[in-house]
Amino acid sequence: MVAVILTEKPSVAKNIADALKIKGKQDGYYEGNGYCITWAFGHLLQLYDAKDYEPSMKSWKMEKFPFIPDSFRYKVKSSPKNRDFKDAGAEKQLKTIYRLMKRPDVDTIISACDYDREGQIIGDTIIYNLKVNKPVFRLLLNEWTPDEVLKGLDSLKSNEELRPLQDAGISRQWSDWVIGINLTSVATLKYQKGKGQALNIGRVLLPTLKIIYDRDQEIKNFKPENYYKLNATFQTSNNESYDAVYQEDKEEKFKDPTHLEKIQQALAGKKGQVLDKQVEHKKEYPPYLFNLSNLQGTITSKYKGWTSDKVLKVAQSLYEKKFITYPRTASVVLEESLVGRAAKVLEGLKQGHPFANEINFSKLKRVFDNSKVESHSAIIPTYLKPKSLTSDEEIVYSAIKNRFIAQFMPIAEYEETKITTGVDGVPGFFHSQGKVQLIEGWKKVEKIESKDTILPFVEMNEMVAIEKHELTSHVTKPPKHHTEKTLLRVMETCGKNFKEEDNEEMLVSILSGFSIGTPATRAETIKKLKDVGYITTQNKNLLCTELGEKLVETFPIKDLFDLEFTGRIEKTLADIEKRKYRKDDFLKVIFNFTVDSVLKIKADQEVTIHEVETAKKSVEVLGKCPLCGHAVIEGQKGFGCSNWKNGCKFVIWKNDKFLASMKKKPTKTMVKSLLKNGVAQVKGLTSKNGNKFDANLRYVKNPDNEYFSWKMEFN
Structure with a gap:
């Protein structure tokens, strides 16, 4: 007899076929050695649209909402090009899957979709919509290496045991459909003028927007305050110097400079005395292993041009190529059952490593701890070492590999010295503080360079000369805009802003499921906020757009902006997985919430959040393209050549980094002048020191390619 294995993607099907040494590839599946291995392309089925249940729902009318179907049904997913038609590839693959499952010689069905909420329902919706009366089993793996595939096929679970995971997945899918369909439709009818992209309302989208909005408002309403510090430099008898800051009652920032001026006067002609010296030996452990959010945060903050969505895609590619374990994880430690596997991986990575003699495997509690693993262990390399990677894959793989190796390197040690003069x-x-790195340990692998102050050796009660002293003025700074790294952290911990990555309380929060979205969906949420026009990026900063601000300030369903409310929903979904909460009870709460919200929006005041411009703008030609002679026009993101579809690369981006570094954006006037005269006179540029200046700018083609660079000239 034959078993049909259903995977989430073709690449995973090939990994299983390779492990089973099956060469026979057919159209849409592999066959051999008692197995047919076929695949989905993610979700092949999707929930019915509202118009599929009720044809009159094709056009949105306020009186038709709230709309909640009596039972939820599935159809072949829509074509991305036209939602009114089925996706031809999905329909063809579904027919292949169903033909295989119905074959009389097939007696077993195995779902090998990803071991998470979404993977469970991808497999289950396909299998159970067929209504085939054959036993269904689950292949649960954290990596697709041949050893693990063969081991997993020997220890299959009945799919019935995964019912709570299916319930959680269905609950998430149905609740998001009900909230999204109803509130997006009603909000668009109520608050938008003109036809265009709908006002997108989502359970995870809005609280994430609110996080960015709140930070923008903090910065906007921030009132800078002046404060003063008194710094002194002391010289020891060995002619070594150290800096110190004046403190009084543990305070070193003073609003009134006159008090510090009196202290300065009192220093004239005097010496200092070392009153206290404390030397403390401290240990510094490596950061925990990566979960998806920490990996995304690390890469997006370290490398230009990376988004959390891109990190996930590259990590997913490495996973499907069998080089890393499952990336969509919230855990930062490994299951204790993985001790042997981790030791094997480390042994392979040690070969030829520059610090091989310092890498020693040990069963560490910081690395192996069942109590801190939620569904999936942390991300680590597999025992298969890649022979060649793309430059993007190299960045992500190296980060994961180095973080894993760091766990088994010596603990970093340093001496912290505090001197009171x-x-x-x-x-x-006067207080001074400095460090001396005694053992670099794991920091070598992570390439962390110390920027700490090193203090000279002093004796207790030693008299020291006052070399100089200075009163400095400072201004309090506003909080920084959110980046993808800081936003992911807030989403992961539902607003509990822990400063330390290794904070135990933070781990408990993540493990309980009390968060905004899941590791798998957070990157998608940030991308969607950009796509629907609620936020924008400036360098690495995330900022609210005018539309985003209006939505937060006007939309009346305040629960959807509340981190606690969203956190409780995500926590309940996690509890459904653990059999602590029933699917039907959860859906009842969500449906009641949706009905109440629709009625509240209907009764709300008449106000416009978004006005869609329907009149087509006449296109203004700004000049001739210096590359091909076609018209240069203004686009949404830049001033570019109208011949771009045929490959012309001329463009001046509106968020141009060179101009942004001088707090300027290109204008139509500037572009016209550059195209006509080759030079534009630009006033009010800002230097790094904050000084204003004027300059002539040229936009000059690079001699060896079709790209342009800025040249600055002064009269």
Whole structure:
């Protein structure tokens, strides 16, 4: 007899076929050695649209909402080019899957989709919509290496045991459909003028938008305050110097400079004395292994041009190529059952490593701890070492590999010294702090360079000369805009802003499922916020658009902006997985919430959040393209050649980094002048020091390619 294995993607089907040494590839599946291995392309089925249940729902009318179907049904997913038609590839593959499952010689069906909420329902919707009366089993793997595939096929689970995971997946899918369909439709009818892209309302989308909005408002309403510090440099008897800051009652920032001026006067002609010296030996452990959010945060903050969505795609590619374990994980430690496998991986990575003699495997509690693993262990390399990677894959793989190796390197150790220096007749003290790295340990692998101050050796009660002292003025700075790294952290911990990545309380929060979205969906949420026009990016910063601000300030369903509300929903979904909450009870709560929200929007005041411009703008020609002679026009993101479809690369981006570094954006006037005269006079540029200046700018083609660079000239 034959078993049909259904995977989530073709690449995974090939991995299983390779492990089973099956060469026979047919149209849409592999066959051999008692197995047919076929695949989906993610979701082949999708929920019915509202118009599929009720044809009159094809056009949105306020009186038709709220709309909640009596039972939810599935159809072949729509074509991305035209939602009114089925996706031809999906329909063809479904027919192949169903033909295989119905074959009389097939007695077993195995779902090998990803071991998570989404993977469970991808497999289950396909299998159970067929209504084939054959036993269904589950292949649960964290990596697709041959050893693990063969081991997994020997220890299959009945799919019935995964019912709670299916319930959680269905609950997420149905609740998001109900909230999205109803509130997006009603909000668009109520608050949008003109036809265009709908006002997108989502359970995870809005609280994420609110996080960015709140930070923008903090910055906008921030009132800078002046404060002053008194710095002094002392010289020891060995002619070594150290810097110190004046403190009084543990405070070193003073609003009134006159007090510090009096202290300065009191220093004249005096010496300092070392009143206290504390030397502490400290250990510094490596950061925990990567989960998806930490990996995305690390890569997006370290490398230009990376988004969390891109990190996930590259990590997914490495996973499907069998080089890393499952990336969509919230855990930062490994299951204790993986001790042997981790040791094997480390042994392989040690070969030829520059620090091989310092890498030693050990069953560490910081690395192996069942109590801190939620569904999937942290991301680590597999025992298969890649022979060639793309430059993007190399960046992500190296980060994961180095973080894994770092766990088994010596712990970094340093000496922290604190010196308290007093001056006779002065009420406060001068404080100095510095470090000496004793053992670099794991920091070598992570390439972390110390920027700490090193203090000279001093004796207790030693008299030191006052070399110089200076009163400095400072201004309090506003909080920084969110980046993808900081936003992912807030989403992961549902607003609990832990400073330390290794904070135990943070781990408990993540493990309980109390978060915004899941590791798999957070990158998608950030991307969607950009796509629907609620946020924009400036360098690495995320900022609310005018539309995003209006939505937060006007949309009346405040629960959807509340981190606690969204966190509780995500927590309940996690509890459904653990059999602590029933699917039907959860859906009842969501449906009631949706009905109440629709009625509240209907009764809300008449206000416009979004006005869609319907009149077609006449296109203004700004000049001739210096590359091909076609017209240069203004687009949404830049001023570019109208011949771009045929490959012309001339463009001046509106967020041009060179101009942004001087707090300028290109204008139509500037572009016209550049195209006509080859030069534009630009006023009010800002230097790094904050000074304003004027300059002539040229946009000059590079001699060896079709790209342009800025040249600055001064009169």
